[in-house]
Amino acid sequence: MAQIYQMSPQLANLIAAGEVVERPGSVVKELLENAVDAGAKHVTVELRHGGISYLRVTDDGSGILPEDVRTAFLRHATSKLRRESELSAIGTLGFRGEALAAIASVSRVDLFTRTKHYDEGVQITIEGGKETGYGETGCPLGTTVVVRDLFFNVPARAKFLKKDATEAAYAESAAAQIAISHPEVAFRLIRDGREIFSTPGDGKMRSAIYACGGRDLAGSLLAISGSLGEIAVSGYISPTEITRATRAQQAFYINGRYVRSRLLSAAVEEAYKGRIMTGRYPVCYLDLRLSLSAVDVNVHPAKLEVKFSREKEIFSAVYQSVAAALDANGELQELRQKPNLLAPREDHLTGGQQKMRLEVERRESVPTFAESYQSARAAVAQKQPASMPYQTKSNVPPAAEDKLPPLVEPVLDPLTFDPVKPSVSTAAPEEQKTEQTPPASPEDRASETGPEPPQVRVLGEAFRTYVIAEDKDGLWLIDKHAAHERMLFNRIKAGLDGQASQLLLSPKTVTLSQVEKDACLEHADLLRKVGFGIEDFGRGALLVREAPMYLDEQDIPFVLSEIGARLLSHRGADNELLDDLLKSISCKAAVKAGMDTDAQELQQFAEAVLADNEVRNCPHGRPCVTYLSRYQLEKLFKRIV
């Protein structure tokens, strides 16, 4: 008996739906694309319960002819593509003819539609892929699709849906992507009865970005526009001082279609290279226009990825336009004056609160970096003949110095960095010391009982970025921002649960995108831990009563929006999340490269950094201190051989 059967269309639809409809956000995306393709000028989206129980999209586009309404729900039924030859030049957002069929197979759909040729419209109801109602109805010009009970018949799928707030967030960002890529259409998004955003439809991308929650951002974005051959690039990018911890705020639109693209992200980031820190990402909204045949949009079931026929040209077009805009804006180094980098921000300190001090509270059991360095050196020195005093000029025994472990070894994962172990991997020399050394000389004993941290003298600062200091044996180079960031990170972390925050003199309202705001509120406990006291303040706004110590008040909106983005993109363990949030705070609070810092402050800063064993890598893992010994210098200049 035959064992292979062709699937029923219903079963085939259900399976295909798995690729197209993953969550309410994907339904929003497909329905909005249909509205745009239908030439709508006004589109409203309404969600209830994250769009799971109820999701409605109303447009004033062309509508669907009564004779086409049933067909529209068949799989592979489309008005946008007729011939094979057209597949190589698709100018509409839709073309696969799958969305309505897929959505209707996994939910209860009501569609109301009317074209200008008719006075009456048509309504059709389809539940789990089966038609359960059809008839004439009075309705305005255009189309309304109501989707209820998503995945009611696919429990396996329903199980994977997240909390309402999270699903709503996905749906909102899907809607925002389309709204920003089609600023000529006015989009309105309502969630559980509240308006989340409403774009004006004035044709300006900046207005749409502003409306979709980028209120604080929109004003600072730099406009870009350029072209290379047939490729035109326009849109907005962030100035170099606005960066994010993730790529969540990088959006690319190809001929009006939102896509994800590593190639385009790489091109943008290449243009920012050397202008922003590694591990940070620029914000961008880029609209690329190119000939329809130069891009294959048929490579992804949800049409989220595309293939370019001339990748190199696209890359250069984007790279050059972005770099040109940054150059024109003089985006080389941030040359901003910033007050004392050692003191906590005092502008919002309340009277009774204790200021944190940067002086190192030295824990008895933990050797400082300087101590471990000294003892490592002493250990090696002991093995040298007494006639060659270790620290005499030009007499530094090469063999001894060569055996010293590198002074600064990048600890790749700074968060697993164990402060109890000296960071200069002195374990081996220490062991040698106890095992092999003859009875200790008085100096040795002195160094064992607590040598002083190196007496450093700051010589100056290179590129307003690297502090240069000398001790009697060599030169220290300290990356000002990275070291300060690490210091703050450690301090805030040590002061979690209580001491990390300062009451603001007057509470501050912060406008975020709805998605970021929801994420912050959902994790209010975690935010409290790192020092933010926040409350819901209505439409897109949070009220901040407390903020982390050290953070400038003006940086609060930025940090909260970044925290929102991190919360949304976070996948790993909760303690990683906490560290991520701390990184956002300490990075923003730290003095920036390029800022002026006065000499006395640099001196204190260098002393504090070098005395603190735990400040050797920034929280992102980059080294922040390096050392060039006098011996190395002397070798370099061939004073010794």
Ligand code: ADP
């Ligand atoms: P596709 O968009 O790939 O063609 P869909 O399943 O999304 O496939 O839609 C099928 C067809 O239904 C479309 O080609 C279009 O003709 C019609 N349609 C869907 N939504 C709308 C709408 N909002 N307004 C007008 N026509 C629509």
Ligand code: MG
């Ligand atoms: Mg479609």
